[in-house]
Amino acid sequence: MSTLRVYTEDGKLIEEITSPEEIAKRLSQIGVLFERWSAQKPLPPDASDEDILSAYKHEIDRLTERYGFRSCDVVAMNPDHPKKDELREKFLKEHTHSDFEVRYFVEGDGVFYLHPDDKVYVLHCTAGDLISVPPNTKHWFDMGQKPSFKCIRLFTTPEGWKAQYTGSDISERFPKYEELVNDKGYSP
Numbered sequence: 001m002s003t004l005r006v007y008t009e010d011g012k013l014i015e016e017i018t019s020p021e022e023i024a025k026r027l028s029q030i031g032v033l034f035e036r037w038s039a040q041k042p043l044p045p046d047a048s049d050e051d052i053l054s055a056y057k058h059e060i061d062r063l064t065e066r067y068g069f070r071s072c073d074v075v076a077m078n079p080d081h082p083k084k085d086e087l088r089e090k091f092l093k094e095h096t097h098s099d100f101e102v103r104y105f106v107e108g109d110g111v112f113y114l115h116p117d118d119k120v121y122v123l124h125c126t127a128g129d130l131i132s133v134p135p136n137t138k139h140w141f142d143m144g145q146k147p148s149f150k151c152i153r154l155f156t157t158p159e160g161w162k163a164q165y166t167g168s169d170i171s172e173r174f175p176k177y178e179e180l181v182n183d184k185g186y187s188p
Helices: 020-028 049-055 057-067 084-091 177-181
Strands: 003-008 013-017 033-036 071-077 101-114 119-126 129-133 139-142 149-155
Touching: 003 020, 013 020, 020 033, 020 119, 049 057, 049 071, 049 149, 057 129, 057 149, 084 139, 101 177, 119 129, 119 177
Parallel strands: none
Antiparallel strands: 003 013, 003 119, 033 129, 071 149, 101 119, 101 129, 101 139, 101 149
8 A cells, every 4th residue: 555654854754644646635745746557458467568568558658748758668676686785775865866757666666755845755655656756856765675566667868767866864864665664654
């Protein structure tokens, strides 16, 4: 189940939202798009990247027309990936991008931490969730120690994912994937 938790910068929980409609409304207040998608046709467990992109073509085309995306792909991560620890550390540092960061979770889950103002918005995305983080929005991502997800990514720039790190240590003060997903909550 998707969950949005909003914290103060010092880690005090302000609100928790589980309704997808309410999550979308709350995130729209900070310029973040959140949607729930369904495949236009059933996907087998071994679906190819082309099959996945075809199953979500209508939604991809709609966003491409709205935002001018130039490319899309499918990325997957599993617990056996040889660079999972290295990648997790890279994503866990607060950063921005000059492009949108768009992820649609075909399978699995992950946690986005958004820091656009004096609050931190922590969104546990699950299969069926789309999140679009606007350019230059401070954020980080946690895929957990045993990552398992498949996502569609959309880009407006040819170079794709390129981070500009803020140098802040704020990401170290917030609960990691395992704590949030196991519903242990968080209190400083």
